[in-house]
Amino acid sequence: MAAAAVLDNIHNSIRTLAQTKRIRVTEFFQDFDKLRSGFITVPQFFRCLWQTLGIKLSPDEENALIAKYDLKRSGQVNYKRFCNEIDQNFNPFDLVRDPTSQTITAPEFLGTVRSVRPLSPTSEARLIQLLQRMQQFYQYHGINLRTCYEDFDRHHMSVVTESQFYRSFPGPPDVNEADMHLLVMKYRDPDRPGLLNYLNLHHDIVAIGQQTAQDKELVFIGERNVDHIPPACTEDPALNQIFDKIRVAVFKNGVRTTEFFKDHDKLRSGIITENQFVCGLALAVGKEAQLSRAEIQKVVEYYRQPDGRVKYKEFCDMMENAFNIPDLEKKPLQDVVRPVKGALHRSLRGLSDSEEARIQEVLHEISDQVRRRRLMMYPYFKDYDRSTAYTRVVTKMQFARILHFLSLNVAPEDLKLVCAKFEDPASGDVNYPAFVQAVDQEFVGHTMDDADLRDKGRTNVNAPERPVSISDSNVSYEDLMARIRNIVLTKRLRVAEFFEDYDPLRSGSISCGQFQRGLGLLGLSKLGDHNLTDAQMKILCDVYQNKQKPDQVHWKQFVYDVETVFTQPNLEKVPTHEVPPSEIFRVPKPGTAMWENASEDHKQLHEATMERLHQRASQRRVLAKPVFQDFDRHNNGHVTKAQFRQCLTMLELHATEAEMIALEAKFCNDVGFNYIAFLQELQPQEPPKFMYEKRLENLRATNSRKRLPDMNPETDLEGLLLKIQTKVSRERIRVLEFMRDYDKLRSGRMLKTSFRRALDLCRFELKESEVCLLEDRYQSAKDNDYVDYLKFCDEIESIFTTKELEKAPLQDVVQFKPPEEWTLNKLDEESRQKFTDCMKRIAEKVRKHQMQLFPLFEDYDRVHNGTVSRSQFRRVLTELELSSLVSQQEFELLWKQFDVKIGGKDDVNYIAFCEMIYDLAKFEWRKP
Known part of the structure; x- marks a missing residue:
């Protein structure tokens, strides 16, 4: 021991x-x-x-x-x-x-064990009171006792001398000499005489502060019996009604009540004067809660202290947590205070009996017009409600303007009654959702009266829960799998990706909860394409249950059964197996009627209706699809029944009620009215033909045709080189720059294909036969597939200078002058004689009359290239009265002699023609 x-x-x-x-x-x-x-x-x-x-x-x-x-x-x-x-x-x-x-918590040497020098019970009680006063003083002034003595404790031994303790003692001022002596006796270090352990005193003060805060919390919890501030419940019913009004106004308008009071409380003590509280309350919810001066005074009396000030913090805490509990995620078992059913609804204003009778007549008349004209009134009112959030009110001027826009004319006195009935008590505007529900039977809204009627006979006792069984489902396993396969096929989903994350070991088995979450991600939930109920989930879990682990599901087997809509696995082992087409797995939307089981009368009525609507739509050339698409906000091909009827009215395709019912029975399902199928039957369109094979045959036939022969190609090499040199001289082309990019090694040779490509980049516009002449002329002696492009470039660029001229300084360089194109045109001897005679006749008349030929030609030469078309050339000669001297054959000779190619078109060089005429007429140069 x-x-x-x-x-x-x-x-x-x-x-x-x-x-x-x-x-x-x-x-x-x-x-x-x-x-x-x-x-x-x-x-x-x-x-x-x-x-x-x-x-x-x-x-x-x-x-x-x-x-x-x-x-x-x-x-x-x-x-x-x-x-x-x-x-x-x-x-x-x-x-x-x-x-x-x-767990054993060790007592600290300078912490919780304080009885270093035990005192008498009287001294201990007096010491506790002294420490409590010191703690309140330090907390109020923000004083830390430890920092006051750390400057004297150079070695951080948590002790100071007695004189240092007296010198740096921070207060409070009411501590006398006897209290100081008591502190010295209590906290004197027993092992080191003359030294005081100030750290023990600091820890004691901190512990007293923590204990005080804990006692306050316990007292607060004991008084309230909950861990939040509940709504106030007093013996005065009138005061309770005032609190209820304020809570509802704070909750509905999102008022932060503390913001209206804390500016008056500079020290954050939670207390302000009565006048400050009245002003803050009136500013916060005075208008929203419709508080009178007497009601505000009642609230002031409830929170008033004996000194006349008001505890606003307690009031704000109650209002901020009116229908909520702070930190509710940490208190899952806490019961939340719910508002009374209908308390948050905007109640309608009560009128006198005569006014109520008149308002009912007015509303009945408006309701008849709305039903007869099938008006959707709510969107028109909502367009005017464009504030920070939908306030569900519009001004009286906007309300009257909307009624006039909808042609719902109401007398001024009746309009005042309607505005008074549906007036919002807080803002004075009109509560348009309540008005729309009163006059539109198809509008789904909320009013307090309807809520009260629905709640009659309802109790707060929850219905007893019973286990879900397969018999609860109205869908069989085959129908359910067909629906799932249709969703997967339509959206092209990879089913395995939604489950394999839950099976990291790839065992093929997951829990039922994980299986249900995977189905939800797949789209089988309330937010997806199909709401998978608990009974339907039970069916899938039972079918794919793991026999070894009853609480788990074989998800791989489920994936195999679903993904067979795309193809069959292991087809490489059975090449002769015939895969069924994917169209057989498509099923109609849930709720679609089985039209085959319909009665003959129903079918005949439907066919007669569709035939009549089809004829009317064809006669009027109606474009119906955009009208339906305006109502289809989700682009799912469905609209509601009311929207379908409204669309037919807008298209002026009228039908009786029996015909409407027949159409809805054929095209309606759980999603809505399938207007795509209806329009396909109303205005059938031929499907686009599959033109790929036909276009492919045309393309092959086009490619198989022989190339057309070249038009007017150069047959000799000298003429071809002259053509290229002329173009290079006129356009100042550096041929070598286009060639050298295909010769990375600078060998002076290049492939014939690259040579053709480089010639195309130079824009020489050579024919196929002309390119072949160049390839044969400059073919490489080493390899027949290559061309010596340097020889070609040197011969072309010799028109500018002679290569290696520095080796022959005495050689005369003759500059190349490209011949004019019309001079290359050659006529035979007989044609040449006829051409000369014609030119002499024209020159003789020009000489006699001293004609100027250039101005008329220049009027037709808009781009100033010295050419005009053949028709323009003949027109100018006609205007100059020279065409009578020229026959048709001679015109053709003139065109042939002065012919130039401009953009692939044959034009006439009128400058050469005019100069030749002037030369034959013996005019001086450029005269007249």
Whole structure:
């Protein structure tokens, strides 16, 4: 027993020092244990205690520790077991005892153990009162006692001298000499005379503050019996009604009540004057809650203190949490206070009996017009409601303007009654949803009266839950799988991707909850394409249940059954297997009527109606689809029944009620009215023909045709080179720049295909035969597939200069002058004689009359290139009265002689013609 007591004292002292110094003892022992075996030698063990904690144990204490932790009896200490004893954390493998009972909290040397010098009971009680006063003073002024003495404690030993303690004592001012002496006697260090442990005093003050806050919280919880501020409930019914009005106004308008009071409370004490509270309450919800001066005064009286001030913080806390509980996620079992059913609805204003009778007549007349004209009134009102959020009110001027726009003419006196009936008490505007519901039977809205009628006979007792069975489902397994296959086929979904994340081991089995979540991601939920009920989920879980694990599902088998809509697996093993077409897996929308089972009368009525509507739509050339698409906001091909009837009215395709019912029975389903199928039957369109094969045949036929022969190609090489040199000279083309990019190694040769490509880039516009002449002329002697392009470039660019002219300085360089194109035109001898005679006749008349030929030609030469068309050339000669001298054959000779190619078109060079005429007429140069 004596050894056990010694060990407990050692453990407690070491545990206290470790917690005081905030150190982990294990980390210091591990430095001696390189192999992490959990054992170190005895000298290392005691050296670590002395260096880390500054503990020097006696021989008896050392022997007691060695006897307890030297398990191997080999001179090595099990330091891990020692550290676990010091830390005293709970054992995670001990599931019998409570973890809090297993943990030992070590008292700090300068912390919770304060009885260093015990005093008498009277002195202790007086000391506690003194510490409470000091704690309140320090908390109010934000004083930290520890920082007041740290400047004197240079070595951070948590002690100061007695004179230093007196000198830096921060107060409060009402502490006298006897109180100071009591503090000195209490916190004098027993081991070091003349020194006071100020850290013990600091910790005591902090502990008293924490205890005070905890006592206040317990008192608050004891008074309220809940952990939030509930709505106030007083004995005065009138005051309760006022609080209810304020709560509803705060909740509906989103008012932050604290913002209207805290500016008056500079110290954040939670208390303000009566006038400040009245002003803040009136500004916050005075208008929204319709509070009178007397009602505000009642609230003031309820929260007034004896000194005349008002506790606004308690009022704001109640209003901020009117229908909510703060930090509700931390209190899952807390009952939330719900508002009374209908309390948040905007109630309608009560009128006198005569006014109520008149308002009913007015509303009945408006309702008849709305029903007869099938008006949708709510969107027109909603367009005017464009504030930060939908306020569900419009001004009276806007209300009257909308009624006039809809041609719902109401007398001025009746309009005042309607505005008074549906007036919002807070803003004075008109509550248009309530008005629309009163006159439109198809509009779904909320009013307090309807809510009260629906709630009659309803109790707050929940219906008893019963287990879900397969019999609860109205859909069989085959129909359900057909619906799932249709969704997967339509949206081209990869089903396995929605389940394999839940099966990291790829076992093919997941839990029922994970299976249901995967189906929800697949689109089988209330937000998806099909609402999978609990009974339908039960069917799938039972069919694909894992026999070894009844709470799990074979998801891979489900994926296999669903994805067979695309193809059959392992087709490479059965090449002759015929895969069924995917169209057989498509099913109609849920709720679609089985038209085959309809009666003959019903079918005849439907066919007669569709035939009549088809004829009318064809005669009037109606474009019906855009009208339906305006109502189809989700682009799913469906509209509501009311929208379908409204569309037919807009298209002037009228039908009786029986015919409407027949159409709705044929084309309606659970989603709505399928207007796509209706329009396909009303205005059938031929499907586009598959033209791919036909276009492919045309393309092949086009490619198989022989190329057309070249038009007017150059047959000799000299003429071809002259043509190229002329173009290069006129357009100043550097042919080598286009060629060298295809010769990366600068070998002077290039492929014939690259040579053709380079000629195209030069825009020489050569014919096929002309390119072949060049390839044959400059073909490489080493390889027949290559062309010596450098020789070609040198011969072309010789028109500018002679290559290597520096080696022949005496050589005369003759500049190349490209011949005019018309000079290359050659006539035979007979044609040449006729051409000469014609030109002489024209020149003789021009000489006699001194005519000027250029001005008329220039009027037709808009781009100033010296050419005109053949028709323009003949027109000018006619205007000059020279055409009578020229026959048709001679015109053709003139055109042929002065012909030039401009953009592939044959034009006439009128400049050469005019100069030749002037030369034959013996005119001076450029005269007349």
